[in-house]
Every structure is written in C-alpha cells, then in structure tokens.
Amino acid sequence: MNKKAVLISLILGILSTFCIFIIIMQLFLPKELSFSFDLIGKVPICNRNADSTFHIGDFVFILCWRCTCMIGFYFIGLAILNLSKLRFKIKSMKPALLFILCCFLMFPLIIDGSLQYFCTIESTNFRRILTGSLFGIGISLLTTQLIFFLFEK
Secondary structure, three states: OHHHHHHHHHHHHHHHHHHHHHHHHHHHOOOHHOOOOHHEEEOOOOOOOOOOOEOOOEOOOOHHHHHHHHHHHHHHHHHHHHHHHHHHHHHHOHHHHHHEEEEEHHHHEEEEHHHHHHHOOOOHHHHHHHHHHHHHHHHHHHHHHHHHHHHHH
16 A cells, blocks of 8 residues: 555545534534534533543643544554554454454443443543543554555455
8 A cells, every 4th residue: 555545544534533523513412512612622522521531721622531532543543554564464354353353442432431321320531541542443443444445456
C-alpha cells in the first residue's frame, strides 16, 4: 500500500468521524442536550458530565475520557497498523477471526454504556479510558481491513 493512500484514508477518517459525531449528537439527543457552542469549555459535548473529563484550570475538555481515548486510539491504531509490518499479519488473518477479535475489543464499551444507560450504574474514569481505548483499537482493525480491501488488489 502506498503512503498516499494511507494519508488520504487517515484524513478522510478524521473528517468523517467528526462529522458523524456531530450529526448523531444533533439527531438523537433531546434539544436541551444537543450541540451548542456556548457549552464548549464548560461541559463535554458527548455526555454533559464535567466529572468525566479532564480540566485545565476552569476549562473543561470538549470530550469525555471515553470519547477522547476512542478517537485517539483509533488514529494511533490506524497509523501503526498501516505504516508498520503489522499490516501483513492483519492482512493474512482470516476475516471471520479478525471480525471476532474486533467484536471482542468493542464489547466492553457496549456493556459499560448499556449498564450506565439502563441500570443507572455510574462508570469510573478508569473504565471510560479502558473501554474507549479497546473500542478505538477494534475500530482501527476493522478500518485497516477495509483499507486493504479498497486499496490493495
């Protein structure tokens, strides 16, 4: 795979991730929870819980720990998997095995989010970091496989 294709896919990934995040926030959240520029620096735009993110003085970071780790590890995983020799090992894996591995990595976030939503169990920042990181790695594996499918014949 050439480096130009990897760079294009990373740029498109960044743009599409941000756009999809904002669209989902606008469509599915109630009006009082939808995105507003007035809230930047006061609460995270993803969950509106100031305790779930880090602060710099009075400024509250724009995303919670889970979303920050999810997006960060997604791009770190894409860069490592596409620019290193790991891509050959990923490419040689059976698609069904890779899909099971990705589901295994993404499943803790789904469980933790479901427990928070349905059972009103509050997640800790450590769990947010752990589940977001695993989910980001799982999505980067799926995206890497998609890049191989699209750019390498």
